[in-house]
Amino acid sequence: MVVYSLYILNKAAGLIYQRDFNEGLRKLSSNDYLVLSGTFHAVHAIASRISPVPSSSGIEVLETETFRLQCFQTLTGTKFLLISEPRQQGSDAILRRIYELYADYVIKNPFYQIEMPVRCDLFDRHLGAYIKSL
Amino acid sequence: MSKLPTPSRASSDKSSSHPGFAVRSSATSSSLASRRATVYDRNMNRRAPDLALSTFAFLFSEMVQYSQKNVKGVQEMENRLSAYGYHVGQRVLELATVREIKNAKRETRVLGLLQFINTTIWKAIFGKVADALEKSKDQEDEYMIIDNNPVANSYISVPKELSSLDCASFQAGVIEAVMDGCQFPAKITAHSVPTELYPLKTVFLVKLDPLVIEREKYMR
Numbered sequence: 001m002v003v004y005s006l007y008i009l010n011k012a013a014g015l016i017y018q019r020d021f022n023e024g025l026r027k028l029s030s031n032d033y034l035v036l037s038g039t040f041h042a043v044h045a046i047a048s049r050i051s052p053v054p055s056s057s058g059i060e061v062l063e064t065e066t067f068r069l070q071c072f073q074t075l076t077g078t079k080f081l082l083i084s085e086p087r088q089q090g091s092d093a094i095l096r097r098i099y100e101l102y103a104d105y106v107i108k109n110p111f112y113q114i115e116m117p118v119r120c121d122l123f124d125r126h127l128g129a130y131i132k133s134l
Numbered sequence: 135m136s137k138l139p140t141p142s143r144a145s146s147d148k149s150s151s152h153p154g155f156a157v158r159s160s161a162t163s164s165s166l167a168s169r170r171a172t173v174y175d176r177n178m179n180r181r182a183p184d185l186a187l188s189t190f191a192f193l194f195s196e197m198v199q200y201s202q203k204n205v206k207g208v209q210e211m212e213n214r215l216s217a218y219g220y221h222v223g224q225r226v227l228e229l230a231t232v233r234e235i236k237n238a239k240r241e242t243r244v245l246g247l248l249q250f251i252n253t254t255i256w257k258a259i260f261g262k263v264a265d266a267l268e269k270s271k272d273q274e275d276e277y278m279i280i281d282n283n284p285v286a287n288s289y290i291s292v293p294k295e296l297s298s299l300d301c302a303s304f305q306a307g308v309i310e311a312v313m314d315g316c317q318f319p320a321k322i323t324a325h326s327v328p329t330e331l332y333p334l335k336t337v338f339l340v341k342l343d344p345l346v347i348e349r350e351k352y353m354r
Contacts, residue, residue, distance in 0.1 A: 057179045104188075104289055108192060108289035109195065109289055109291050109292075110202075111198075111290070111291065119291075120291035121333070123332070125333065
């Protein structure tokens, strides 16, 4: 079980949280991270529109040879993207747990302004502990 | 003549969809609700079922945001949070005394009272006892109540620019009210002392009024 990194996008496609969990991943420039998240947001929106199935949820999983990207969209439009190794199982459950942590340590934090970048020590700490425990 | 009442009735129908009218109708329904059982009708000895921590967390989060408005500094904000806690403490002391009526006694010594806060009061509000109670080595009038995981701080990450702020000041206010209510005037401040294991660890420093120290000497 290797989880590479986590992205959290707000409903306006802004990247509010990005964290790599493994050493040795090539760092992108901060602008590239924004481009990446913006592109995914757009593709996700298009996918949900052009889907033959009515009320499609858009892209949920993207599988490639080198990684697997799982997307979890909350009812409020926040997206959680988890990038893991290709044969990762149960990414969906991991994302739900991360959503719980987000709801606890970010949303309930009085110093967090909604839709703004996440800077909460407790969230970092608990997220790190959870990913390590996998 | 007979046609006259009709338009007036129609206009009253229209006004019923008006928000102003809706407010009045909700006012009447709330007066109906007040006739139902109130908190005063309930048995005082029965403990209410525990409240979800999330409910408290959201309410407290709003309280912290509210107390942040128009404050000049961290000190003032802590004072405000402490003032909220003071209101809680006053009521909790009363209720805890009633509920503990079987083995209730009036605490006359500082240590007894602090033990009472450490266990009974803490359990009544937070469902657990505080982690430690210590006496300051160098100051005769200072005690410390230590909580490794204060409930008020459970979900709060204080930003770096406010690093000296401890939202558990709310709990300090509770202690202050209980001590005041028992005639042990004291000043209580909350200090966060993060450790690797307990990042939220808070020390409540109890500084007793000189009057209390003097009384304590007579009782020895």
